[in-house]
Amino acid sequence: MKTLAAKRRHPAALFVLLLAALLTMGTAYAFASPRTTAAPSTAAAATDEEAGKAIFLANCASCHGVLAQGGQFAPSLAGVGAASVDFQMGTGRMPMVRPGVQAPREPRLFDQQQINQVGAYIASLAPGPAVPSTEYTEGGGDAARGGEIYRVNCAMCHNASGAGGALTRGKYAPSLRGVEGKHIYEAMLTGPQSMPVFKDTNLSPTDKKDVITFLQEVDKGENPGGYALGNIGPVPEGMFAWTFGIGLMILAAIWLGRKAA
Numbered sequence: 001m002k003t004l005a006a007k008r009r010h011p012a013a014l015f016v017l018l019l020a021a022l023l024t025m026g027t028a029y030a031f032a033s034p035r036t037t038a039a040p041s042t043a044a045a046a047t048d049e050e051a052g053k054a055i056f057l058a059n060c061a062s063c064h065g066v067l068a069q070g071g072q073f074a075p076s077l078a079g080v081g082a083a084s085v086d087f088q089m090g091t092g093r094m095p096m097v098r099p100g101v102q103a104p105r106e107p108r109l110f111d112q113q114q115i116n117q118v119g120a121y122i123a124s125l126a127p128g129p130a131v132p133s134t135e136y137t138e139g140g141g142d143a144a145r146g147g148e149i150y151r152v153n154c155a156m157c158h159n160a161s162g163a164g165g166a167l168t169r170g171k172y173a174p175s176l177r178g179v180e181g182k183h184i185y186e187a188m189l190t191g192p193q194s195m196p197v198f199k200d201t202n203l204s205p206t207d208k209k210d211v212i213t214f215l216q217e218v219d220k221g222e223n224p225g226g227y228a229l230g231n232i233g234p235v236p237e238g239m240f241a242w243t244f245g246i247g248l249m250i251l252a253a254i255w256l257g258r259k260a261a
Contacts, residue, residue: 086183087192089118163177189208
């Protein structure tokens, strides 16, 4: 008993008790305090939106307005979503050099991170379609089924082989040859230019995946022979026949006229 009492009166006993109390309180606080794992992602999202807004104001606001409300030559961007931004900027259609009937595909001016930042800013203005998952944009679907869906919904404008075609008032359906699967999906989802919107209720994500797979198989196809003439069907073939056919008939008429004389 005397030994125990002596240990209690030892000068280091108070220090040991204080250290134990601090360790106990620290451990209890660590378990009891709320988790903050979502804070870094929230902060990163806010940073992306701020960076995207700066890029937008410097490159897009002159047409779309400082609040993305639209202008005389450009529509409002509220509700278009990150998918529309990724398509338009990822294919170089935006920002446009000058207003026109249709924005042509050009080399893109911004890297993917900058495009994602602008998309985050536009998505923060109002709900809209998000960038699709790679599960549906990298192919691997049913190419035969995708071909059926494509011929019913897309071939009348984009041509049976995806070579594109002319529309009214100077507009056109662009070629789909060599287009990234993500951008094909985004075009179906957002309906750029004169293209109709194919929501998931019209064409499911699996349907879109099959269409992308079909177009990828078309890209792999080889011409078995002859001149392709743009792969746009009877128009160039008729022009070829008309030009050379009429030319041969004129030459034949001249030859016969000289022979008769």
